[in-house]
Amino acid sequence: MVKMNSKKAQMKIQQTAFMLIAITLFFVLVGVFFIGFKLSSLKEDVTSLEAKQAKLLVSKLANAPEFACGSAFSEKKSNCVDSDKVLMLMKDIDKYKDFWGVKDIKIRKIYPKLDRDIVCDTSNYPNCNIMNIIERGTIGTYEQNFVSLCRKEVVGDKPYDKCEVAILMVSYEKVK
């Protein structure tokens, strides 16, 4: 009789244990699903914040002291980038790598148009059309803004201001 009772009890314990394990597993699965859902929405939030930042930054970057023409070209211009200054900035760009909090910053001259893309450096400037200011080599999404790209030029021995049309591009990385 005692043996029968103890067998019954053991069965009951086993049943309860299996039930509890099943409940725990169920909650763990729900938890994992919830965390996964949260994580994916978090990644979306990060990407949308990065995009928002790039969008707002690109509209104002031309006015940043490292880019802006200021009063260097006869009259004050808005959305104007001083390409002579940017070229000097590019010489010592390492310390500015994280300064604006974006992945890449580049300027592409669109008018007058060149036959092919030439990346600017001190040896070919100003006969080039792409200034890679911050370049990390990552594939990102670009936000862009039209700007005037101005520099000093000389005819004979007289300096003058030359402005061209360019696009200022800022890229951010999509979180996968």
Next chain:
Amino acid sequence: MEKKGFLDISFGWIFALIIGVFILFLAIFLSVKIIKIGGSQQGAEISKDIGIILDPLETGFEEGKTTILDLGIESKITNICEEDEEFGRQAIKTSQAVFGKQEGGDVEAESYNKYIFSENVLEGKTFYIFSKKFEFPFKVADLIFILPLEKNYCFIRAPEELTNTTRDLRLDNIIKADSSNDCPETSEKVCFDLRVSGCDTKVNLVLNYTEKNNKRLYFYEDSLMYATIFSSPEIYECQLKRLMKRVQSLAIIYEQKKSFVALKNCNSAIDFGLLISQTGSFNKTIDILAIANIKEGLESRNKFSQCSIW
């Protein structure tokens, strides 16, 4: 006869109860953790958002801009300034009241190109954010000021020009008064006349310093004067050091640009050497006055140069 205990509970029930309690505690523990993580996530998102909405405050030709930040619920913004690294570091932490307790606030949103002047910790639902251009002598940055809407400042005997600026910036929490008795009780009293008593902050416009929390903070021109009034001394000293680092870096770029454009017959008699060395050794706020003399010299030279460098 079978012997029965005081409580007739089988082992199965006891086992289920113990495990049940364990699961319940685990669930409560996880819920608390999730709420905390949610709070941190929300705090981090708000901090990042604040950082992002500061971008449009970058000025062009205008002197300043204002915007209102409404966080909806009682929030705490912590302003962090670090002067190390190349340009120093600016960070913000935000925490919000959840069931009367501040949650989040452990994740920082950092930036290197922003300079926020405020008290160390700001509390409130709505905040005024305004920016002022800082030129030294070329444009260096836009100084950003954050003030809680609920906190009033009483400017006692402030110059007309100054009150006009605060009016133009639509800063309604700045009140103009002739004596400290005319100020609201809870307001921070800022005196521009040293003969006035009962002041929290004293501004000396002749010797260019502000006395606050028993500290003397030197400034140069309007934007830095506002910075001394609206920020804690530690934040002001740190941000000023960061600004001087940026002045130095920009001066190096302009020095190189000067030589580069000189090849195109665009000559300038400006020498940035002294500005570069003086900003490099900047240590105390009083040093700003000596550097300001160099700045004024450069400014007039650039104005009368054949070629403007900035």
